[in-house]
Amino acid sequence: MPNIQDGQMPEWYQKRRQNLLNTLMASTATGAVSVSCSPSGKYKCEQTTYVHEGTYEFNGEQRTSKTTLVEAKFFKGDELVSRVLKESGHTGFPLSWIENHCNGHDYAICNEDEHGGLTVIELDTGKQVTNVEDGAEHGVGFFAFAYYPSPDCKTLMIQGTYWGCAFDCLYFCDFTNPLQMPWTQVELDLAVQYPHVVGWKEDSSGVITEERDKVTEDGRTSDDVYLDKKKNRNTDWSKVLANWRVRRYFSPRDGRESVVEGIEMLPLDAFQQ
Secondary structure, eight states: OOEEOTTOOOHHHHHHHHHHHHHHHTOEEEEEEEEEEOTTSSEEEEEEEEEEEEEEEETTEEEEEEEEEEEEEEEETTEEEEEEEEEOOSSOOOOEEEOSOTTSOOEEEEOSOTTTEEEEEETTTTEEEEEEEGGGGGTOSEEEEEEEEOTTSSEEEEEEEETTOSSOEEEEEEOSSTTSOSOOEEEOOOOOSSOEEEEEOTTSSEEEEEEEEEEETTSOBHHHHHHHHHHOTTSOGGGTEEEEEEEEEEEETTOOOOEEEEEEEEEGGGSOO
């Protein structure tokens, strides 16, 4: 994923950020403030949601528009160490804390630009680096919506997708030097459309993911049932799906091929819907 670092931001990105600041000044806080704390409790992130309503002209008609912004303030105790402003879209404000990194620093990972942006904050120093993909200008960059640091903090797995893409993508990123970007990245070799991330192995050797399908007693998937549904309209299909079929995969962080660790059948109430 190519990207542009702080200090090299192109004119279009600077204009986008200025437009967001202008929108914030004309916006109204919704009163919705959420607080997220780091595992140690040393740091916290206060997220305030703002809404701006405006108008625009389309084919000679005046139409209304609504923009939702998230202002995230990062604190070390009572000290403000960083601030991130983002237009809230499809991914919300994904956030991950990494404390006691092997280099001695603490970090927060988020994205100030949804269309291919990634922001790293070194919480104990206040240093902040933002990277933006080339495709972000036209809204076709990588949408990150979850970050998973390895137990040894040397690798960060990012889960996300591309605009219009019908599946999730998972990347292993070298996180040994968090502020030195772009990171070396390896895409996981995982042929699963929407993987559920279970987490890292304790030894940081790789990640466990699951593929979950609702199946019938005879092993047909919900997609198979959907096709049958068109042919047999009088059948009560809500009673046909009987179990979850869960395939569990192990993906080594060196990028080698993922392997199936096991398959099991679970009741339909095994997962929260």
